[in-house]
Amino acid sequence: MRYRIAVILAMLMVAAACTSTPVDTTPPPTTAPPSSTTTTAPQPIEPVPVPDAASALTDGVTVTDDTIYVGVLADLTGPFSGTVVDVVDAQLAFWSRLNDEGGIGGRTVEVLIANTGYDLATHVEKYGALKDQVAMFVHSTGSQQTLAVLPNLIEDNLLALPVTWYSGWSDPALGANLLETGSNYCMEAMNTISYLDEQHRESTGSAPTLALITFPDDFGRDSAAGARYAAEQLGIEIVYDGEGTVIPGQDLQPIAAAAAASGADYTWVATDPISMVEIVGTALQLGYTGQWGVAMVSFSDRLLSTALGDYMAGNMLMSTLILPLGAEADAMDEVISVLTDAYPDRYPSTGLIEGYLEYVVARTVLERASELGDLTPAGVVAAAAQIGSLSYGGLAPSNIYSGDASSTVTRATAIYRPDKALFDAQGGLEATLGAGAISPLSPIRGFTASQLAADYDFQGPCFVFPTG
Incomplete structure (x- = not known):
């Protein structure tokens, strides 16, 4: 059988367009989808106690008395947008559920989203526009793009979660100010x-x-x-x-x-x-x-x-x-419950799972920073250094964040x-x-x-x- 490639590509682009929910790509805060149930968000680890909101150190900008601002540098219109839109939207669903349950230390989490289009220069530009507004970046699409802003992350003392599975993130010498999910x-x-x-x-x-x-x-x-x-x-x-x-x-x-x-x-x-x-x-x-x-x-x-x-x-x-x-895993039922509440008409993309994993890492770090009483960007980086390992209820292999390169790399x-x-x-x-x-x-x-x-x-x- 002979296949017409132009038709296939057109069908793929239409498919992606028909199943993607528009995401705000401007720096102002976006509002996560509302939820109307009381289902508890998945708990990959036991929650840690947090002090009163007023007791944590903040800079008054990236974290205020009632809000924690986090940033997203995402490919929403480029070659990986069909998946990345799902990843970002899943994060929004889980942050919305957490906010409904009281947030982190009494503060809600607001997500500031910038569309990078998978373009290197745009990624760097959008980083510059958001870096003074957020406590951390909870998503950064692309290996080269994330590598391009890594010196800035170090200089600015900011944490980022790369949405890329480059093997370098497991190298302590290269993975400074970064926390990866899964293998590579x-x-x-x-x-x-x-x-x-x-x-x-x-x-x-x-x-x-x-x-x-x-x-x-x-x-x-x-x-x-x-x-x-x-x-x-x-x-x-x-x-x-x-x-x-x-x-x-x-x-x-x-x-x-x-x-x-x-x-x-x-x-x-x-x-x-x-x-x-x-x-x-x-x-x-x-x-x-x-x-x-x-x-x-x-x-x-x-x-x-x-x-x-x-x-x-x-x-x-x-x-x-x-x-x-939908695969068999301990955390899957709760994940599907939250996502279905938020997006009942959404196509069941695996990208939604990655959004959950990012949420788990970011929530764990922010809760730890709140527990330590320092929610400044520098305090978030310091809290990340204390996260020895993370598991995800079977949805991905566990990550180890302390030790040498050989002991921290995830191989499965x-x-x-x-x-x-x-x-x-x-x-x-x-x-x-x-x-x-x-x-x-x-x-x-x-x-x-x-x-x-x-x-x-x-x-x-x-x-x-x-x-x-």
């Missing part, structure tokens, strides 16, 4: 390719061949580093090396053609979802017969609405650093397969939380560290851009 791009590539290698050898008795296709940024290069390490250790031949070749907006046909011509048994992709689906469709047109492995952020289950839906369900595995919405990731039958049964893009819909993904393997990942001597980022 490097480990997910190691784990997924190790799994594909096991399956291929079991079924054929021989080693598979591999093609690599990635972005040229920290995401793509970090993922490629993990994939390349796995290939070297497992004796897998890389028959097409497209590391760093995918530039959004440029012609991807030569890349897809090279992957197809390579005859690789598997192709590992670390790009945005729109580029990924164009490459997959074009390679298929050109006769590619192999299978696909994709990084978590490269896939959107809304893609199942396109003409490639059935093909991807049968020929693609996706790594995931967090559980899909999971593997899922797109489930077209479930997607269709729930109504496709019309599926909603209010109707009980969940993410249309089927588990292949739960959170596991492959032997390669478990034994990997992690001393710093898997990939670092050369300087000078």
Whole structure:
């Protein structure tokens, strides 16, 4: 069957537009969705006692007598916006529920949102506009974007939560003023390719061949580093090396053609979802017969609405650093309850889970700062240094925030397969939380560290851009 890529891309863009709730992208405070129930927000850890609101030190701007202001630097219109809008909206839902229950130390939490469009210069600009207004940044989309403002975070003594799974965040030397969630791009590539290698050898008795296709940024290069390490250790031949070749907006046909011509048994992709689906469709047109492995952020289950839906369900595995919405986990029922109350008509995106994880980290830090009596930005950074580890009710592997790089890096990731039958049964893009819909993904393997990942001597980022 031949697929028309332009039609697929148009369908994907329409799908994203139809399932995204508009988010205020200007600096003034946004109001989280109202809630009308008394369901208790999920508790990943036991809440800590907090002093009276008036007793904590504040600067009177980022935190006042009744409000804590936090910032978001989010890609709401760029290549990852289809997921990031869900991430941000989920945070708003959980902050709204917490505010209904009394907030933190008697203060409500207000979120100031800036749209960066995944543009590096815009990210830096928006950081500058918000930095004196917020106690911390509870979301920062993009590896290079977050790295660009990291020196400013250190100089300004501000904390940020990167919405990027760059392996560098686990390095204490690089991850200053940052707290990550889950594992990283490097480990997910190691784990997924190790799994594909096991399956291929079991079924054929021989080693598979591999093609690599990635972005040229920290995401793509970090993922490629993990994939390349796995290939070297497992004796897998890389028959097409497209590391760093995918530039959004440029012609991807030569890349897809090279992957197809390579005859690789598997192709590992670390790009945005729109580029990924164009490459997959074009390679298929050109006769590619192999299978696909994709990084978590490269896939959107809304893609199942396109003409490639059935093909991807049968020929693609996706790594995931967090559980899909609806997967079995201790915290899942409470998470779904809060999200359904806030957004009954929302499509069940896995991005909603990431929003919850960010909320857990930010709430824990802010509660600790309030307990210590210092809610200034510097006090928030100091409180973060006392958070030794965090767990998320089974929704993601625990994070360890104290120790050397090797002991703090999270190595486990999971593997899922797109489930077209479930997607269709729930109504496709019309599926909603209010109707009980969940993410249309089927588990292949739960959170596991492959032997390669478990034994990997992690001393710093898997990939670092050369300087000078």
